[in-house]
Amino acid sequence: MKKGLPAHFKDYRHVWVFIELERGHVHPVSFELLGEGRKLADKLGVQLAGVVLGPPGEATWFAIAEAFAYGADLAYIVETPLLADYRNEPFTKALTDLVATHKPEILLLGATTLGRDLAGSVATTLLTGLTADCTELDVDADGSLAATRPTFGGSLLCTIYTLNCRPQMATVRPRVMAMPQRGNNQVGRVVQHEVPMVEEEIVTKVLGFLSDGQSAKANLAYADVVVAGGLGLGAAENLKLVKNLARAIGAEYGCSRPLVQKGWMPADRQIGQTGKTIRPKLYIAAGISGAIQHRVGVEGADLIIAINTDRNAPIFDFAHLGAVTDAIRFLPSLTELFTHRLSPHSRDKLAN
Amino acid sequence: MHIVICIKQVPDSAQIRVHPVTNTIMRQGVPTIINPYDLFALEEALGLRDSHGGEVTVLTMGPPMAEDALRKALTYGADRAVLLTDRYFAGSDTLATSFALSHAIAKIGESFGTPDIVFTGKQTIDGDTAQVGPGIAKRLDLLQLTYVAKIASIDLNAREITVERRSEGGTQTLKSKLPCLVTMLEGTNEIRRGSLDDALRAARSQIVKWSAADAGIEDLTKCGLRGSPTVVKRVFAPPERAEKAEQIDTTEKTPRDLADELIAGIFSRQPGLENELAFNGGA
Ligand SMILES: Cc1cc2nc3c(=O)[nH]c(=O)nc-3n(C[C@H](O)[C@H](O)[C@H](O)COP(=O)(O)OP(=O)(O)OC[C@H]3O[C@@H](n4cnc5c(N)ncnc54)[C@H](O)[C@@H]3O)c2cc1C
Numbered sequence: 001m002k003k004g005l006p007a008h009f010k011d012y013r014h015v016w017v018f019i020e021l022e023r024g025h026v027h028p029v030s031f032e033l034l035g036e037g038r039k040l041a042d043k044l045g046v047q048l049a050g051v052v053l054g055p056p057g058e059a060t061w062f063a064i065a066e067a068f069a070y071g072a073d074l075a076y077i078v079e080t081p082l083l084a085d086y087r088n089e090p091f092t093k094a095l096t097d098l099v100a101t102h103k104p105e106i107l108l109l110g111a112t113t114l115g116r117d118l119a120g121s122v123a124t125t126l127l128t129g130l131t132a133d134c135t136e137l138d139v140d141a142d143g144s145l146a147a148t149r150p151t152f153g154g155s156l157l158c159t160i161y162t163l164n165c166r167p168q169m170a171t172v173r174p175r176v177m178a179m180p181q182r183g184n185n186q187v188g189r190v191v192q193h194e195v196p197m198v199e200e201e202i203v204t205k206v207l208g209f210l211s212d213g214q215s216a217k218a219n220l221a222y223a224d225v226v227v228a229g230g231l232g233l234g235a236a237e238n239l240k241l242v243k244n245l246a247r248a249i250g251a252e253y254g255c256s257r258p259l260v261q262k263g264w265m266p267a268d269r270q271i272g273q274t275g276k277t278i279r280p281k282l283y284i285a286a287g288i289s290g291a292i293q294h295r296v297g298v299e300g301a302d303l304i305i306a307i308n309t310d311r312n313a314p315i316f317d318f319a320h321l322g323a324v325t326d327a328i329r330f331l332p333s334l335t336e337l338f339t340h341r342l343s344p345h346s347r348d349k350l351a352n
Numbered sequence: 353m354h355i356v357i358c359i360k361q362v363p364d365s366a367q368i369r370v371h372p373v374t375n376t377i378m379r380q381g382v383p384t385i386i387n388p389y390d391l392f393a394l395e396e397a398l399g400l401r402d403s404h405g406g407e408v409t410v411l412t413m414g415p416p417m418a419e420d421a422l423r424k425a426l427t428y429g430a431d432r433a434v435l436l437t438d439r440y441f442a443g444s445d446t447l448a449t450s451f452a453l454s455h456a457i458a459k460i461g462e463s464f465g466t467p468d469i470v471f472t473g474k475q476t477i478d479g480d481t482a483q484v485g486p487g488i489a490k491r492l493d494l495l496q497l498t499y500v501a502k503i504a505s506i507d508l509n510a511r512e513i514t515v516e517r518r519s520e521g522g523t524q525t526l527k528s529k530l531p532c533l534v535t536m537l538e539g540t541n542e543i544r545r546g547s548l549d550d551a552l553r554a555a556r557s558q559i560v561k562w563s564a565a566d567a568g569i570e571d572l573t574k575c576g577l578r579g580s581p582t583v584v585k586r587v588f589a590p591p592e593r594a595e596k597a598e599q600i601d602t603t604e605k606t607p608r609d610l611a612d613e614l615i616a617g618i619f620s621r622q623p624g625l626e627n628e629l630a631f632n633g634g635a
Contacts, residue, residue: 123446127581156589158584159588205527206524209524210523250628251632282622305614320621324600337611
């Protein structure tokens with residue numbers, strides 16, 4: 001497959017991971033991608049680089065140190081005040097310029113709102129291929145990137161190659177890849193790159209930013225424990241059963257898509273293909289059938305518990321443990337017993 | 353104000369079945385719909401036209417039957433519909449799609465007036481890539497505003513637009529210039545029911561049909577499969593999980609007994625969890 005690669009792409013080497021930095025925070029998806037990028041770089045026998053675009057200052061250099069801690073061999077940095085808040089124009093210019101100068105073979109970005117906005121522009125500018133929302137990345141025998149992603153609403157998977165163009169670009173959603181171990185190394189080779197840009201050239205201005213704060217919107221994908229409800233709960237008011245259980249065990253709560261469509265829960269609580277991908281240690285699904293679009297969002301969970309009246313519901317095909325019972329009647333008891341078991345009082349008794 | 357909105361006709365993927373032996377999609381009889389996110393964009397476009405005046409042109413690239421989606425958009429109140437259809441477009445990936453659509457939009461501009469805003473949905477439900485919008489913007493050199501939850505204001509004299517854009521962990525307010533490309537989020541507006549007048553007009557309307565040549569595309573190697581740097585090498589079904597869930601026998605059990613057993617099952621599989629939950633639980 002690589003044989004047909006035009007000569008001017010032959011010197012494209014190394015694997016790059018875009019380190020997403022917005023308002024001083026590195027998005028954890030960048031570390032997940034470094035873990036994946038490390039494997040690809042090792043297979044190809046090339047180096048892994050983190051790419052940081054940000055304003056001058058501590059946060060930007062901290063992002064670089066973190067990239068090294070998560071396995072990067074080197075880092076590229078474009079540092080200018082124009083990159084303080086995300087805007088498409090300067091970010092596209094900076095990343096395209098870096099790629100054109102330093103020629104990576106593979107470029108990975110998180111499939112976040114920022115990553116998708118940027119990846120589409122960069123790939124079009126460079127006229128190269130971009131595979132969205134990959135669930136698996138690999139390198140085949142001749143060194144081509146094999147990017148696997150769900151298609152047709154998750155009912156099938158397909159493996160996609162980028163022929164005759166470089167870099168090979170892919171995005172991956174948060175929580176699809178495992179978080180790698182953080183090492184202790186925080187130093188490495190840093191390549192600084194200047195991009196000639198001035199604020200006057202950038203048409204789009206950021207007037208303000210309203211943070212979601214500590215609300216669960218941002219936390220659901222990264223929660224260790226998640227409880228979710230589906231249509232089987234029958235009515236909006238029964239969602240409190242899910243919330244109560246979540247509160248009792250310190251979990252985040254979410255839902256299947258029909259609940260969002262009915263307006264019972266906001267869209268950012270939706271779990272699944274068109275919602276959030278989660279990767280908790282424990283996932284409890286109450287009254288959820290386990291349709292393929294839901295399944296792809298929860299499969300990475302360590303332990304999946306299903307509560308469903310239908311013993312043949314598809315969720316039992318991928319859950320680990322299940323209770324075939326009416327969730328509306330069962331959730332209050334489950335909440336009560338969890339509370340009891342987890343209370344310091346009963347634990348002290350156990351310990352004695 | 354002239355607004356162009358790109359829509360896509362997609363299979364209602366909730367109803368797609370995969371052939372158990374051949375692993376191919378069984379499309380027969382699967383109904384098609386307008387990509388749901390595009391409907392939010394369409395409603396936004398129609399709303400802007402109603403308050404600022406002007407016209408809405410709806411554009412799709414697809415097989416001849418995609419005309420149905422356009423007619424539907426006309427019944428919602430779009431003023432004009434353009435179908436870009438040609439066998440050269442078959443097999444287009446996002447790069448080739450943005451190439452073809454950007455040519456059609458340029459041609460729409462020449463024929464019916466330069467667009468002030470190009471709308472798309474945030475993504476399609478069959479491809480799910482969210483790449484075509486940014487691709488079109490880049491090719492037409494339009495400013496790009498993606499994941500827009502709300503258009504806060506438009507000042508046609510100053511040629512300015514202010515939008516609220518979703519980002520990770522918050523909402524950005526951005527001020528930009530017209531012309532621009534906006535991709536719309538879901539659930540931000542209620543889709544109207546077209547009026548009887550619109551329905552009658554839609555039934556009578558001529559849909560503008562363009563081939564690649566009509567849209568001014570000279571370089572056919574940039575279209576369809578040939579113009580697509582990505583190729584699908586293999587399609588396969590997701591692997592089955594080897595073991596199915598262990599189902600707790602519920603006969604003649606009180607909910608409390610059942611809960612007890614389920615909790616024991618959880619902690620025996622994940623012993624580390626008990627301390628963690630006790631620590632985090634707010635009870
Ligand atoms: C393009 C596309 C994208 C999609 N994206 C997503 C997505 O991101 N996330 C998502 O979740 N879905 C998504 N869907 C929808 C998905 O196909 C399913 O329709 C949806 O997941 C079903 O939700 P549900 O299981 O809650 O409801 P249902 O399918 O109605 O299932 C309800 C379940 O509850 C059980 N039940 C009923 N009463 C009780 C009771 N009292 N106690 C316990 N169990 C009970 C039933 O046996 C049944 O299994 C998408 C669909 C499409 C077409």
